[in-house]
Amino acid sequence: MIVHVSRYIILFITVLTLGCGSNTGVVKRTDVAAPVAAPQSETVNNEDNDSPLIIPLQEEVVVDDVNHVKEEPLVNDSLVLTKEENEEKQQNMLDTALDFCNASQEYWSEGNLTEAIQALDNAYMLVMQVHTEENPELIQQKEDLRFMISKRILEIYASRYTAVNGNYNEIPLTMNKHVEDEIKKFQGPERKFFIESYKRSGKYMERIRELLHEAGLPADLAWLPLIESGFKVRALSRARALGLWQFIPSTGYKFGLKRDTWIDERLDPEKATVAAIAYMKELHQIFGDWTTVLAAYNCGEGRVLRTIRNQQINYLDNFWDLYTQLPSETARYVPRFLATLHILKDPAKYGFEFQDPAEPLLYESVDITKQVQLKVLAKEIGVDNIELTGLNPELRQQVTPPTLYSLKVPADKGEVLLAKMDNIQKWIPPQDAYVIHRVKSGETLSLIAKRYRTKVSYIQRANNIRQKHFIRAGQ
Helix, strand or coil, X not given: CHHHHHHHHHHHHHHHHCCCCCCCCEEECCCCCCCCCCCCEEEEECCCCCCCEEEECCCCCEEEECCEEECCCCCHHHHCCCHHHHHHHHHHHHHHHHHHHHHHHHHHHCCCHHHHHHHHHHHHHHHHXXXXXXXXXXXXHHHHHHHHHHHXXXXXXXXXXXXXXXXXXXXXXXXXXXXXXXXXXXXXXXXXXHHHHHHHHCCCHHHHHHHHHHHCCCHHHHHHHHHHCCCCCCCECCCCCECCCCECHHHHHHCCCCECCCEEHHHCHHHHHHHHHHHHHHHHHHHCCHHHHHHHHHHCHHHHHHHHHHCCCCCCCCHHHHHHHCCHHHHHHHHHXXXXXXXXXXXXXXXXXXXXXXXXXXXXXXXXXXCXXXXXXXXXXXXXXXXXXXXXXXXXXXXXXXXXXXXXXXXXXXXXXXXXXXXXCCCCCCCCCCCCCCCCCCCCHHHHHHHCCCCHHHHHHHHCCCCCCCCCCCC
C-alpha cells in the first residue's frame, strides 16, 4: 500500500509542475506504388492511445512517378478532426476523467486505497491527453479536474498518515523567527490582550477540552479561540466572522450553525465549538498536517489548495513551505497560535504570571415553547438579566424564538423556571413599530437597514421610496 501512495505522490508532482502539454499525433505516410484512383486514408498514431485513428484524406495525392509522391503541406482542417469534433472528443475525455474521480471517492470511502489510487491514475492520464487552447470552458474544466485530483491525493495521503501515526497526531511546537516575533508581540504591545483573554478562557475551556477529547483532536486546539476572538463570545471581525471560533455565515451554515431573525448559533460557545471541530476534522482529512490545517481554517481550504497547486516543488509541503505564498494575515496566524502554546506551556520563561481564570459557566437547560423576553424571565427566576443574557448569547433579540428553544439558566434555577413558566406572559411582537431616522451624509438604505436589522424593501414601502439609490441627507 505504501508503494502505491509513493508512486502517486510522484505522479502528482508532475500534475503540478507540468503545464498543459501538447498532445500532437505523429503522421506516418506511405509511398504509393501506383497512381491513385480513389481517395486514400492515412493512419494517425496517437501517442497516448494504442488504437490508431483512421482519417480520410480530403484531397487527392498527385503522383510524379511510381517511386515518389509529391506531398502537399499538412493543413489542419484536412488531417485532423474538425473543431467541433475535436471539442466533443475533449469533452468526452473530461467527462470520463470526472467519472474516475467520483469512483475514486467511492473506493476511498470504502477503504479500498489501491482502487482509489488506480482510478485517480486513470483520471490523470485522461486529463493530460486533453489539449485545447481556444475553448475557455474546456480549459476551466481541465483545471478544475486537475485541482480535484490534487485534493483527492492529499486526502489519501492524509488518511494514510493518520492511520500510521494514530487518530490525530499532536501539533508540532515549532520555534523559529516567525514564532519568536509573535512571542515578542505578546510580551509587549499585546500583553494586556493575552492576559485578559487567558482569564476569559476559564468560562469555556473545560467544555471545549471535553468536546475535543470526544472527537480525538489535540487538546491544544482549545487555545485557538484566544487568537481568533480573545475568548469574546460576541467578537465580530471586519470580514463579518462572529463568535469564539469566528465563523462567517456560509461556513457556519455548512457545519450546522443556524442563523435567522431570532438566533445566531455562531454565538453559542458549545455549538460553535462542535462546528469548529467538524471543520478542523475535515481539513485534517484533506491536509494531514496541523499547521496547514490552521492556515486553511483562517483563509479557507480553497486558498491553501490553490497555493499548493501553484508551488513548483513537492505538493506535500507543510505550512512553512507555503508561508510566503499565503495571505499576510494567515502567514501570521499560525506562528501566533504556536507562540500562544509556547507561552502557556512555560509562562515564567516568557515573563508571564497568570491569575486564576474565570469560573466555568454552570447552567441547566429548560425547553421553552413560547416566545418570552429574557428580562422578564430573569425577573421571574430572580437572576440578573446580564447573567441570563450571557448564558444565551445566540438570542439576537433577547427574546426566545417562536419554536421550541432550549434556554440556559443558572444551575439551580431550572426547576424554578419550570414552576413559573405557565404564568409568564407570552411576548407578542409589536405591530407596525417604527423608528424615526434622519438620513446623514454618506448613508445608504442598505446601511440604514443593516443598522436597524430590517430590510431595504420595508423601509422603501414605509416611506414610499421607489428608487432605493436616491435618498438625501436630512430626509
